[in-house]
Amino acid sequence: MGAHFIVVEGAIGVGKTSVVERLAERMEARTVLEEWGQNPFLTPFYEGKPGAAFQIELFYLLSRYRQQQELTQRTLFERYTLSDYLFEKSKLFAYLNLDDSELLIYERLYAMLIEGVPRPDLVVYLQAPTEVLLRRIRTRGRPEEARLSEEYLAEVNRAYNHYFFHYTATPLLVVNTTDVDFAKRAEDVDDLLKQIRGMGKGTRYYVPLGSKR
Known part of the structure; x- marks a missing residue:
């Protein structure tokens, strides 16, 4: 498998961290x-x-x-790295949440920082309808x-879908998680890993085994 740095992304509540851990x-x-x-x-924001x-x-x-900078110090003993976020999500949420004057300051800082952020070898985008995310x-x-x-939540979900519909920076695996819970079925995690290991260039769409039952 050529992907050594893999990012698992998706809207709030889709299950990114559970997938990364498994x-x-x-x-x-x-x-x-x-x-x-x-x-x-976080609480004051909500x-x-x-x-x-x-x-x-x-x-x-x-x-x-800070976390991304620590990634650049990866040792020779670490073959794979998995993350539950893409650094670019910062800008996605900024455009959802900030006004024009705040964005002006934010974008200048973001432009300075993004230059030092490592690019993943593969992004896995977990997708689900808003009602599933809310549940x-x-x-x-x-x-x-x-x-x-x-x-x-619907705004966040639309922003994610729009972003990854146009995403071309790295290979992308889009996973429909509507009817699957990776935290409960080891077989689905194993099958997802097969999909990841078989990824080449471009974008691939994948419906997990659990969704087919």
Whole structure:
């Protein structure tokens, strides 16, 4: 398999971290996981507090950049690295959440940081309808997400679908997760790993085994 740095992406609640953790077990891979819970502005943002959107986006941007810089120091003993986010998601959320004046500042900082971010060898995009995402979010029950609205989640989902419809930067595996739970079925994770190992150039669409039953 030529892909040594693999990113698993998708909208809020799709199950990125669960997939990364299960793939990492099979691949004996290093993981780089989003530090979402360490952002002190998360709850104020979902509560609609003034200024919280700019604060949350700057915090995430700098946190992701620090993690990505650590990736460049990968040792010879680490064959594979799996991450549950693509650095470019920072800009996607910024355009959803910030006003024009905030974006002006944000884009200048983003342009400086993106130059030092390593590019993945493969991106796996987990896709699901908004109602499925909302159900999964409610099931996992994170207090910080209690005020997350279906309308906002739909905006996020549309933004992700639009972004990856036009994505050409790396090979892309689009996975329909509507009827599959990778956390519950080992067979589905094994089959996903086969798809990853068989990836070449371009974009491939994949419906997991669990969705076919």
